Amino acid sequence: MRAGETTAPLVKFGIFAVVTALATTVLAATIVNFRLTPTDTYSAVFSDVTSLETGDDIRVAGVRVGEVEDIRIKDRTLAEVRFTVSRDRPLLSGTRAVIRYRTLVGQRYIALTEGPGRGTRLRPGSRIPLSRTEPALDLNALLNGFKPLFAALSPKDVNQLAFEIIKTLQGEGGTVNSLLAHTASLTSSLADRDKLIGSVVDNLNEVLGTVDRRSAKFSSLLRQLRRVVSGLSSDRRAIGDSLTGISDLSAATSGLLEQGRPALKTDIAGLSKLSGTLDDNGRTVEGVLKRLPRKLNKLTGTASYGSWFNFYLCDFDGRIVLPKTAEAITPDFHVGRARCGR
Known part of the structure; x- marks a missing residue:
């Protein structure tokens, strides 16, 4: 090659x-965010630097001109932030430092704005006092005021509206009129549901009216419920002890049933057989029960002569079936004496 x-x-x-x-x-x-241009270091005192981190941007009119280098506590209740700024962007004596939201997830940056008048140039290492600094907006207090509106919007619309509210209140573009116009477009869905909301309100009024008409009974019910709860509270120790006793009783009963289960099974089987026999001989049982009062009266008279009974065999009949031939024998015996007269 x-x-x-x-x-x-x-x-x-x-x-x-x-x-x-x-x-x-x-x-x-x-x-x-590496920069080759020379920088100067300044500091600023804030009352609150929540979520501000080392390396966050320092911006002038939205343009990044430096970054946060260090954050430390000052006088126990304040925070001092040390940051760098490009040397070609000198700070003036009236410069204000404001912490603003970069995103809704908590990222922050420091925006530097010029105060009224021309001012003089700040020397490197100078400090912006607390009177010319401002912490970030309190999102909890801000968004809680819009909670009823957010409840009716989708998560995407909530994020967009919240971010526009923050940008407007921070002075980062947009006007109150445009914010209100966007809010009106989002709340149009609520107007479309006016009939449904009206129906819910009417039903709620009816329920409250019913409760109001029965306020005396409702108050009595609450008083009785309170009395019951108070009684249960005062007897909670006794109730707890009784529950322990019930638990012990159930354990003992379980053991007793387990021991007596074979005998109970045999008894239940015998009762089933007895009930079947009684059912098959229902007429005989019924006849015995009908004649029993008269017989008992005669037995009572017989037993009144002493502690004995005198019985005489007057009639005997039966039916015997031979096992092999299946022949039935029906013996019949009758005594014809006067005492056996009918």
Whole structure:
């Protein structure tokens, strides 16, 4: 291979490598916010620097001109923030430092604004006093006021509206008129549901009217419920002890039933057989029960002569079935004496 044929690919590769290295360097510098321009260091005192972190932006008119270098406590109740600013963006004596929201997830940055008048240039290392600083908005107090509106909007609309509210109140573009116009467009869905809301209100009025008409009974119910709850509260120890006793009783009963289960099973089977026999001989049982009062009267008279009974066999009949021949024998015996007269 000749020298000319190898030189051209090497030149192309060298150009590609240089361009790739430059692009990577620019990308890395952009990601880490690396700046080559000289900077000056200043500080500012804030009453609250919640969520402000080292490395956050310092901006002038929305343009990044520096970053936060250090945050420390000052006089136990204040915070001192040390930051750098490009030397070609000098600060003036009337400069104000305001902490603003960068995103709704909590990212912050410090915005530097000029006060009235021209002012003089601040020397590097100077401090912006508390009187010319302002902490970030209190989102909890701000968004709680819009809670009824947010409850009727989708999460996407809530995020968009909340971010526009913050931008408007921070003075970052947009006007109150545009904010109100966007709010009106979002709340149009509430107007579309006017019939449904009216129905809910009517139903609620009816329920409250019913409760109001029965206010005396409702008050009595609440008093009785309070009395019951108070009684249960005062007897809670006795109730707890009784529950323990019930638990012990259930355990003992379970053991007793477990021991008596075979006998109970046999008794229940015998009762089932007895009930079947009584059902099959229902007429005989019924006849015995009908004759029993008269027989008992006669037995009572017989037993009144002493502690004995005199019985006489007057009639005997029966039916005997032989096992092998299945022949039935029906013996019948009757005594014809006067005492056996009917």
